[in-house]
Amino acid sequence: MKRRLLATTLLTAGLLAGALLAAPARAGQAPASAQSPDIPLSHHDRVYAAEQFSNTVSVTDPADNRLLGVIRLGDPQPRNLSPLYRGQVLVHGMGFSPDHRTLAVVSVGSNSVTFVDTATNAVKHTTYVGRSPHEAFFTPDGKEVWVTIRGEDYVAVLDGKSFEEKTRIKVPAGPGMQIFSPDGKYGYVCSSFNPETVVISVADHRIVGRVKQASPFCPDIAATPDGRQVWLTQKDVGKVVVFDARPPFTVLKILDTGPITNHVNIAHNAKGSFAYVTIGGASEVKVYRTDDFSQVATIPVGSLPHGLWPSGDGSRIYVGLENADALAAIDTLTNQVVATIPIGQAPQAVTYVPNAVPEGDGRTGLQPLGTAGAAAHFLLADATGGAADAKAPTSVTLFDQGLSQVLQASVTGLEPKRPYVLALAAKPDGSGPLQPLAAFTANPRGAAIVNALGPIRQIVQGEDEAPRHYLVIASVTDGRPGAPVQVQAR
Incomplete structure (x- = not known):
């Protein structure tokens, strides 16, 4: 009887130890507590x-x-x-x-x-x-x-x-x-x-x-x-x-x-x-x-x-x-x-x-992505040319809203706290008259998020037999656009 009880006790202890070893690590992910068990990734997530x-x-x-x-x-x-x-x-x-x-x-x-x-x-x-x-x-x-x-x-x-x-x-x-x-x-x-x-x-x-x-x-x-x-x-x-x-x-x-x-x-x-x-x-x-x-x-x-x-x-x-x-x-x-x-x-x-x-x-209740996934993408590069392998400092996305688009530019590489304008130019190098889209001021890191709205994709891609224009960023002096500092790369 004592042997059976001892064997049962040892078996139970072994099972408990195995269960503890098999239990998920308590490393809880945000916003849960570290004491919460991790939840393995699955199709239920x-x-x-x-x-x-x-x-x-x-x-x-x-x-x-x-x-x-x-x-x-x-x-x-x-x-x-x-x-x-x-x-x-x-x-x-x-x-x-x-x-x-x-x-x-x-x-x-x-x-x-x-x-x-x-x-x-x-x-x-x-x-x-x-x-x-x-x-x-x-x-x-x-x-x-x-x-x-x-x-x-x-x-x-x-x-x-x-x-x-x-x-x-x-x-x-x-x-x-x-x-x-x-x-x-x-x-x-x-x-x-x-x-x-x-x-x-x-x-x-x-x-x-x-x-x-x-x-x-x-x-x-x-x-x-x-x-x-x-x-x-x-x-x-x-x-x-x-x-x-x-x-x-x-x-x-x-x-x-x-x-x-x-x-x-x-x-x-x-x-x-x-x-x-x-x-x-x-x-x-x-x-x-x-x-x-x-x-x-x-x-x-x-x-x-x-x-x-x-x-x-x-x-x-x-x-x-x-x-x-x-x-x-x-x-x-x-x-x-x-x-x-x-x-x-x-x-x-x-x-x-x-x-x-x-x-x-x-x-x-879910619907297909449809036009919610429609967008066009562009890059703006340093107007002076810079290093051939330099990363384009600004990305622009045109989110399709039908006939018009919401433009959003993620701008970097500018002088901090200086005024600029995102504009359309008739020439690829940004020279000549500019049509302003949005005025903005660079933040302390020389960056900004800039938004505009209109039929911009058709203009910068030259659709509908309209003359093609190009996105540029120009400095602003005394309220007027100056020389382009970034121009459309593609």
């Missing part, structure tokens, strides 16, 4: 991208990196200019609920948060909020949704079930993005108009800390799953600020990352914990260790990388390519792009939702 000019949300299966379709939240121009238009405009920000069943999609132009069922792709509710909201995310307990109202000076707090606004948290004007500590104790809200991030107690909505930013313009912020650090991007000066996630919220490091530094997110794998940062002006993603802040990789990904998010097991990072209408998948162990997936126009925020579709193929 989904990658979502908010697409600003087609007003769609693309839905991708990461198991085979295949676009399944789009959720159409609105129409492109000119249909969305009607006073009777009821869809969404400038689909931009995105978050998801802790149970992975609901997306929160922010549309900047229609001041709305659209809540979408991840299993059915159906809109569950739309909440209209203040002027120009930017991002939305659920608190870790799912009880609230915080929406940064960037066009004003507060965070709108919505009920996590009814999705109705229940209160507001006063913050410095222009709140850009919020994220929460993994334990749900703090909300970190950076600013797009003031050089200050505030730390808010989630329990009572009171500001309990303030962190100096490197500049007034922060578009994105991320917290590490271990609860130790917060990383935020500074788009205008091309930097990333890292501060202690716990009181007194001391700045730990300021990294010089590059022009048009867009979004940051955290991934943990067998090699450690890493911050991935999209550098829009360089068309790259830079990778930094979170323990010593050393840079370990620079990954070319495609034109104007913007939002990014890790898979549930940290094996991949998905990156929206704003001027390429595409989603890039990066293997985090090799830091190589393993797939590029065509999606909608000008992807902004990206989220990866593990187990978003527990059953079925998750295609209900």
Whole structure:
């Protein structure tokens, strides 16, 4: 009897030990805690991208990196200019609920948060909020949704079930993005108009800390799953600020990352914990260790990388390519792009939702990409010729809206804080009279995002028997265009 009991005890201990060895590593990916188990990549997962000019949300299966379709939240121009238009405009920000069943999609132009069922792709509710909201995310307990109202000076707090606004948290004007500590104790809200991030107690909505930013313009912020650090991007000066996630919220490091530094997110794998940062002006993603802040990789990904998010097991990072209408998948162990997936126009925020579709193929309600993927692409090079192998400093995408296009230029290589004009020239070298499209001022890194609207593709490609014109960037002196500094390369 004692031998049988001993054998049973040993067998049970062996089974328990085996189970512990087989259990998933607890390396939890953002925004979950490091104590949460990783979720292996599967066909139940989904990658979502908010697409600003087609007003769609693309839905991708990461198991085979295949676009399944789009959720159409609105129409492109000119249909969305009607006073009777009821869809969404400038689909931009995105978050998801802790149970992975609901997306929160922010549309900047229609001041709305659209809540979408991840299993059915159906809109569950739309909440209209203040002027120009930017991002939305659920608190870790799912009880609230915080929406940064960037066009004003507060965070709108919505009920996590009814999705109705229940209160507001006063913050410095222009709140850009919020994220929460993994334990749900703090909300970190950076600013797009003031050089200050505030730390808010989630329990009572009171500001309990303030962190100096490197500049007034922060578009994105991320917290590490271990609860130790917060990383935020500074788009205008091309930097990333890292501060202690716990009181007194001391700045730990300021990294010089590059022009048009867009979004940051955290991934943990067998090699450690890493911050991935999209550098829009360089068309790259830079990778930094979170323990010593050393840079370990620079990954070319495609034109104007913007939002990014890790898979549930940290094996991949998905990156929206704003001027390429595409989603890039990066293997985090090799830091190589393993797939590029065509999606909608000008992807902004990206989220990866593990187990978003527990059953079925998750295609209900999805529509084909269609014209949402139509665009033309150009490069502008140094007008003086420069080095033959020099990288073109400016990329231009013309997002098709029917007869007209939305032009978006990702401009670099200019003198900081100087005025310029994006224009049309009759000659390839930019000489002669110019027809201005958009005036702008280069940011402190000599970069800018420039937009214009019109039948521009037909003009620069010489369609419809019209004389061909060429895109140029010229300096401005005393309000008048001067000599071109960049000209259309192709």
